[in-house]
Amino acid sequence: MWCVPHPVKEGHTLVLVDTEGLGDVDKGDKTHDTWIFCLAVLLSSTLVYNSMGTINNNALEKLHYVTELTKHIKVKSDSKDNDQSEDFASIFPSFVWVVRDFTLTLELDGHPITADQYLDSALKVKEGASPEVLQYNLPRTCLRDYFSARKCFVLERPASAKKMKQMELLTDADLDPSFVEQAQDFCTYIFNNAEAKTMSGGFSLNGRMLGNLAETYVEAICSGQVPCLDNAVESLALIQNGRAVIEALQFYQSAMSSIVELPTETQQELSDIHATVVKETVEIFLNASFNDRDHKHQQELMDRVQKEYEEYCRRNVEESRKMSKTIISRVFASVETAVREGFYMWPGGYADFCGELEKATEQYKSEKGHGFMREEVLKEYMDEIEVTGQSILLADLSLTETQQRVEAEQRKTEELEKNQRALEEQNRIQQQQMEDQQRAHEENLKQLKEKMEAEQRRAQEERNQMLDARLSEQRNELQQDYSRRTEEMQREINHMTTQHHSSSNQCRIS
Incomplete structure (x- = not known):
């Protein structure tokens, strides 16, 4: 954990919490990673998840912890409804996916796209109700429903493999200029857009309160209970x-x-x-x-x-x-x-x-x-x-x-x-x-x-x-669906026109 004066917002402290990596088989307890992920969600105002390569189905399956949040986090202590997922979007942090060592070109159907559009495309769900489709859609649906504010950054490889072996000794001048620029864009976004951690009613926490909140959640987990936001707020x-x-x-x-x-x-x-x-x-x-x-x-x-x-x-x-x-x-x-x-x-x-x-x-x-x-x-x-x-x-x-x-x-x-x-x-x-x-x-x-x-x-x-955020997402989906249908119709028109020209030429030759 690092606590430093905020470089942009006067009177604020920037708290950076680096959780241990997820998916370590040596931990033994399969719930360990889930609780780490839940604590990160509960304590942060902006959750940064980083992965390597691309955002594909394999990468999303590794983020299966998001599908288990409803089992490990309660919003209301007196709710008879076990599924409180609708309340998550109002209290969960913003979500930033950082893709490291990204080697692809940001394109979709031959058109350039932004990193945010790349993430939205990766989170598209399939139509159907088969077990395979439901399993495919589950992590995507959870990310879209629980985190209404989403952002994506792609970072190229910082340097050559030879230089990477001496990563601790490298300066910005030794790194790839594209990586330095992308990393700077990421930092600028976090500095300017990450909000102060708040509780219900928009009350901003100070450092002492954040510490008390962490203790409350950890005590609940250690005692075998499900962390409850209502109880934490009350405490x-x-x-x-x-x-x-x-x-x-x-x-x-x-x-x-x-x-x-x-x-x-x-x-x-x-x-x-x-x-x-x-x-x-x-x-x-x-x-x-x-x-x-x-x-x-x-x-x-x-x-x-x-x-x-x-x-x-x-x-x-x-x-x-x-x-x-x-x-x-x-x-x-x-x-x-x-x-x-x-x-x-x-x-x-x-x-x-x-x-x-x-x-x-x-x-x-x-x-x-x-x-x-x-x-x-x-x-x-x-x-x-x-x-x-x-x-x-x-x-x-x-x-x-x-x-x-x-x-x-x-x-x-x-x-x-x-x-x-x-x-x-x-x-x-x-x-x-x-x-x-x-x-x-x-x-x-x-x-x-x-x-x-x-x-x-x-x-x-x-x-x-x-x-x-929900309406914007729906508009984007409708626009993308409209663009896809328009392109399909244009291809059909082009195909029919080609066939018509071919038929006309054959008629003149005969």
């Missing part, structure tokens, strides 16, 4: 979707950690950051996941993201309270010092106390960095200092009893207003968190719908490509 999806949840969650955690600075001035600020990061988090999950039945893994991700966000909200409250208390300790320090020293305990002291409280409160509100819990923390502090205020009020002999009642009522009114503002802030926070959860849910559904629509488009494109 691979379980691994990949679990990993996609972890990767997406790690992104959310990392992004929030780098962007969020607690405490935020408002809950809306944290909410907006959360919404932006959630959108990217869902994108990462959807791009990395596939075949998430019932959206179980996606829901798991959203639940875990919600818990992370709730923890940020809790820490945001905690940090805001901490910062607010720190600011209160600083800006109200002079008031508390004056209270401890009894500065307000004389006539007119209550008015001075209220004035200093007002100035400290204004300074507290003007400062930044205490977050959105500033009102609630301020209310709690004012509740605590209210007892001190009541003592100062009662001790202030300059106020009449009526004035004291008025002052007390005013303090109650202010207290109620502060309580109301704190309650409104709490309600806003709770409402914002509910809206955040709803917005995250809607974003999740939006991206999920887009992914499902994209998968449906890809599935339709795959069906269209397969249908186009």
Whole structure:
């Protein structure tokens, strides 16, 4: 196996898997080659089969493994129909037949043809239902039915027999120019046309997933089971979707950690950051996941993201309270010092106390960095200092009893207003968190719908490509049949014309 950066497609890795040769009698187990062939079919996006000489009946009989695929590969695990060959064309790789040491001239009925036409001609079936005809048609029918995309390349002998004995030491300059050109055409086709390996829904595999897929198939074979694509997809999806949840969650955690600075001035600020990061988090999950039945893994991700966000909200409250208390300790320090020293305990002291409280409160509100819990923390502090205020009020002999009642009522009114503002802030926070959860849910559904629509488009494109390939094949067959019949009719006309001229000459001589 060779894994190299793709020479043409950026962001792709070209994985070349060279299977051992088929038909080795020393292997002993006759099913060995069949399983090797099945694994190559299951793991590749383009299957390259190479043979020597020509594509004749003997070469096709050696490819009898293709006739046994239905016995060794299942597409659907719950299908009651043992013959699932109709599903093979939609999931099998493209097929490239490379004929090495090709010595024939590419002609058919005296007309030049392409290598692809040469392959199509070799895969033509015979009419009839005798055992011999059925045996002749079987490998041809399987290749045509299972591999809707087919390509053929013919390569001349690379060099003379003498040079071939030192093949490892030869450079391109030592090889036959025709062979070098043909080999380059083959490589160019593979580089440009071989698609990324995909699973159902058109999901492209990465290297790690391809390795997991290979392990799944080999474990099935070693346990005596028939590899099933449905089961493999389900097993691979379980691994990949679990990993996609972890990767997406790690992104959310990392992004929030780098962007969020607690405490935020408002809950809306944290909410907006959360919404932006959630959108990217869902994108990462959807791009990395596939075949998430019932959206179980996606829901798991959203639940875990919600818990992370709730923890940020809790820490945001905690940090805001901490910062607010720190600011209160600083800006109200002079008031508390004056209270401890009894500065307000004389006539007119209550008015001075209220004035200093007002100035400290204004300074507290003007400062930044205490977050959105500033009102609630301020209310709690004012509740605590209210007892001190009541003592100062009662001790202030300059106020009449009526004035004291008025002052007390005013303090109650202010207290109620502060309580109301704190309650409104709490309600806003709770409402914002509910809206955040709803917005995250809607974003999740939006991206999920887009992914499902994209998968449906890809599935339709795959069906269209397969249908186009079948229709193209039918058109070619009809065209070839028409050309053959036209040539036969032309030969008959020519023969009749020749006979007519011969008869006319005989009549004139007599």
